[in-house]
Amino acid sequence: MQIRSAQPLDAPSIHDLHLNAFPKEEAASVAQLACRLIKEPSTPASLHLVAEEAQQILAHVSFSPVFAKSSLDLLGYILAPLAVQPHNQKQGLGSQLIKQGIAQLTELSAPLLFVYGDPKYYCRFGFREQVAAQYLPAYPLNYPSGWLALPLADSNILPAPSPIRCVPALDAPNLW
Numbered sequence: 001m002q003i004r005s006a007q008p009l010d011a012p013s014i015h016d017l018h019l020n021a022f023p024k025e026e027a028a029s030v031a032q033l034a035c036r037l038i039k040e041p042s043t044p045a046s047l048h049l050v051a052e053e054a055q056q057i058l059a060h061v062s063f064s065p066v067f068a069k070s071s072l073d074l075l076g077y078i079l080a081p082l083a084v085q086p087h088n089q090k091q092g093l094g095s096q097l098i099k100q101g102i103a104q105l106t107e108l109s110a111p112l113l114f115v116y117g118d119p120k121y122y123c124r125f126g127f128r129e130q131v132a133a134q135y136l137p138a139y140p141l142n143y144p145s146g147w148l149a150l151p152l153a154d155s156n157i158l159p160a161p162s163p164i165r166c167v168p169a170l171d172a173p174n175l176w
Contacts, residue, residue, distance in 0.1 A: 001093070003100050006048035006060060011035045013057040014050070021083035029174065030081050036169040037062045044074065044108070046167065049100055051084075051093045059084040059093040063101050064170060066114055069163040075135065076112030076152065077105055078166060080175075098125055106152045113150045114164075116141065116176065126150045136163040139176035 006014060011034075018031035038048050044065050051059040063077040079101065084094045102125065105113060114132060115122050127148035137147055165171075 001051055001053040001058070003049055003051050003096060006038055006050045006062075008039055010050060010057060010060075011038050014038065014060045017057055017060055017085060018081065018083045020086055021089075030083070033169060033175065034060060034062060034081050034083070037064060037167070040167060040169050042167050047077070047101060047104055049097050051097055058088045059097055061094070061097040061101055063105060063113070064167045066112075067165045069165045072165070074111070075164060076110045076114060076149075078114040078116075078170065080116065080170065082117075095124075102150070102152065109153050111151070111153050113152055115148050115150075116143075116146050117148070119145055119148060122148050134161060136161045137176055138164060138166050138171060139173045141176055 015031045015035050018034050019027045022030045037046060042065050046065065047063040049061050050057045061079060061082045063079055066075045066078045067073060068075055079098065082094055082097065102113065112131070114135070115127055116137065119129065127150045129145060129148055131151060132147045132149035135149065141147055
């Protein structure tokens with residue numbers, strides 16, 4: 001198994017992966033989001049990783065830049081979405097992708113990494129609700145305890161609470 005950067009040509013396989021990995025009621029919107037993120041240019045560039053074996057994509061994750069809404073300064077990145085083929089879950093593929101992404105973003109001196117997900121899962125990587133509490137997500141959250149952040153580098157904490165701005169693909173209330 002190898003981890004590599006995802007390419008726009010991987011979009012059909014990544015789309016199918018997310019359709020398989022998510023519950024039916026949200027699979028289509030998450031699959032479309034994953035494909036939009038891969039194709040959407042951003043400055044700084046988003047990071048998209050896949051775990052691949054025998055030319056089959058087994059897992060995928062995207063990390064997109066997040067900005068301060070008031071000043072448009074880069075705050076860091078947000079991890080979304082993450083998917084692992086159902087028959088490959090519970091084997092550490094998602095964890096490997098997250099750790100690889102954290103390592104690459106740390107090398108880029110990204111200040112923070114946000115995620116909106118299961119605290120039981122993401123806290124294992126150092127994500128904390130207290131760190132994310134300094135920043136208001138783009139839209140009201142259905143599960144506020146899932147708004148987490150991980151400091152990656154020394155950063156200037158903005159006056160709390162500071163609203164954030166995401167890339168256009170993530171700028172949709174139904175995703176939050």
